[in-house]
Amino acid sequence: MKRKLDGMAGTDPKRPKLSELPSRVLFFRNLPQGASELELTQLCSWFGGVTNVLKMKEKNQAFVEMESLPAAVGLMQYHAAGNPALIRGQPVDIHYSARQEITQKQKQQAQPGEPPAGNIIHVTFSHMVRPVDCDLLYRIFSQYGGTILKIVCFEKNGSHQALVEFSDVNPALTVKTVLNGHSIYQDGCVMQIDFSKLQQISVRPDDIHSRDFTVPLHQGGFPAQFGEPGPMGPYPMAPAVGGPSLVPGGPGLGPGRPSLGPGQGPVPGLVPRLGPGLGPGLGPGPWIIPATAAAANNGQRANSKVLLANNLNKERISCIALFKLFGTCGDVMRVKILYHKRDMAFVQLRDEAHAYRCLSHLKECPLFDAKMNLQVSKMQEVPLPPPHTAESYDGLTQDYSLSPLHRFASPGSKNALHITSPSQSLHLSNIPEGLAEEQLVHLFSQFGVVESFKFFAANKKMGIVRLDTVSHAIGALVTLHRENLAPFGLPAGDGRGLTISFATSSSAVTPV
Structure with missing residues (x-):
């Protein structure tokens, strides 16, 4: 049984067609003004992959196509059971659509002149200060999930541009949302990212400015997933950082850059770090400058x-x-x-x-x-x-809304006066009575080299410990803060554990 949307003429051939029968395509209405495709995808992806999103901005409505019928049914059943669907805290209405898929023609009719969300992004670069090629774009974009199928770089209207095809819409949405307007390098290569109207990218095998990661390459380039077998056998693993560029004449990563190590990216040792502050002596490597970080530095909230x-x-x-x-x-x-x-x-x-x-x-x-x-x-x-x-x-x-560990829950909490950036020095309080300096040094040495420690002269329940690196200090804080010390073979005290915070730079410590 089909229903008409409120406020829409029954004779309008373009009105959304709704159905009581299950469909992979879901219709959303009453969306918050300016709700993004990414927000819709995040709401729906709990139940399965999202293969297509079609927004109608003027009506605050949208269609979302799920990867399977069970995924769509699961979403509808969950929200029908009394769990409201919320975007930005506002309830939205969801219905089955009479359509079984979202076609390219429907996208073009709903958003004339504006490419809808899809699995291909179009990147335009400005303020070019260094070359940008397919390999570099792969290293950056592959960190945001999904599989990159193809990349084409080209010059048009006096600007460097690129097309990047992902396996599905989810990573493309994430890349556009997170990286649009950001710079690859500290001093330039700003990316303007839009969705492309193309349904697929064509790559010529003899073109050095394009890559097809679905087929093995005889020279240069790399596939979408390292070490996984492709159509003609397994691909080689990525070379270590500091080696030659994969593309002759490409930017490379340069000597002396440390590898990322396990867990810091999908391609260990090859993907560049994102964000400024790589440290001295690393050379002009790829950076991603978030607009929000710049806003914070400019005093914007x-x-x-x-x-x-x-x-x-x-x-x-x-x-x-x-x-x-x-x-x-x-x-x-x-x-x-x-x-x-x-x-x-x-x-x-x-x-x-x-x-x-x-x-x-x-x-x-x-x-x-x-x-x-x-x-x-x-x-x-x-x-x-x-x-x-x-x-x-x-x-x-x-x-964690009801957690007793909140430091600032009480109005006028003095903890707000001692907020500081992470440092090597940690301020300890609630130290169990009778706990010796040697025991505390041994405890924190499990996280790094303890450079110094001291009790406060006026209060032996407080002290300062300094580790060899900020990373080790952070590791100790997130592991030990408000944890019972009994499992570490130490007196439990009142059972609340140590209260640990970052010490201010003025806190003096004595070498161990």
Whole structure:
């Protein structure tokens, strides 16, 4: 049985056709003004892959095509059971569409002159200061999930441009949302990213400015997934950083750049770090300059209480580690590690002021030896996963709104006066009575070399410990803060564990 949309003429041949029968295509209405394709994808991807998104901006409506009928049915059943579908905190209506797929013709009719969301992005570069080729774009874009199928670089209208084809729409949406308007290098190569109207990219085998990663290459280039067998056998693994460029005359990574190590990217040792602050002596390597980081430096405030953290160590990252680290600057309400991209996470703070403090103090801090990038998310809250889904069982989303570990819950808390960026020095309080200096030094030496330690003269329940690196200090904080010390063979004290925060630069310590 088909139903008409309220306020739409029944004779309009272009009106959305709804159905009571299940369909892979879902119709959304009452969307918040300016809701993005990425927000729709994030709402639906709990239940399965999203293969297409079609927005009708003037009507605040959209179609979303799921990869399978069971995925669409699961979404509808979950929200019909009394769980509202929320985007930016606003309930949205979802119905089955009478259509079974979203076609390119429908996209062009709904968004004339504006390419809809798809799996191909068009990148236009400005302020070119260094060459940008297919290999470099692969290294950058492959960090955002999915599989890159093809890349074509070309010159048009006096500007360097590129087309990048992904296996599906999800990574293309993520790349456009996260990297649009950002610079590859500190001093230039700004990317303007739009969706392309093309349905696929054609690559000529003899063109050095294009790559088809679905077939093996005789010289240069690399496939979409290293080490996986392709049509003609397994591909070679990626060479180590510091070796020659994969493309003759290409930018390369240059000698002396350290490899990323396990868990810092999908192609260890080859993918460049994202974000400024790579350190001295590394040369003019690829950077990604987030607009939000620049805004924070210019005194602008975050316009959301949700932050996006990426370049995380996916082998070691956990929700509780992010909760404790971000909790040094603000009260964390929820943490969500992306199910299909575990080096990225959303962190929801109490309000925008707490988010701004985290953005200012924690951007690019080394968490588990991975330099963490932070950006303001367009999301206004982190959704909880539906029950009985893989995400709910894996514990990748945690709600900390009622946690007793919030440092700033009390109005006028003095903790707000001592917020500082991560450093090698940690301030300890609530040290169990009778715990000796040697025992504390041994405890923290499990995380790195302890350079110095001292008790406060007036209060033996407080002290300062200094480790050899900021990364080791962060690791100790996120592991030991408010944890019972009994499992470490130490007196449990009152059972609340050590309270650990980053010490200010003025805190003096004595060498061990």
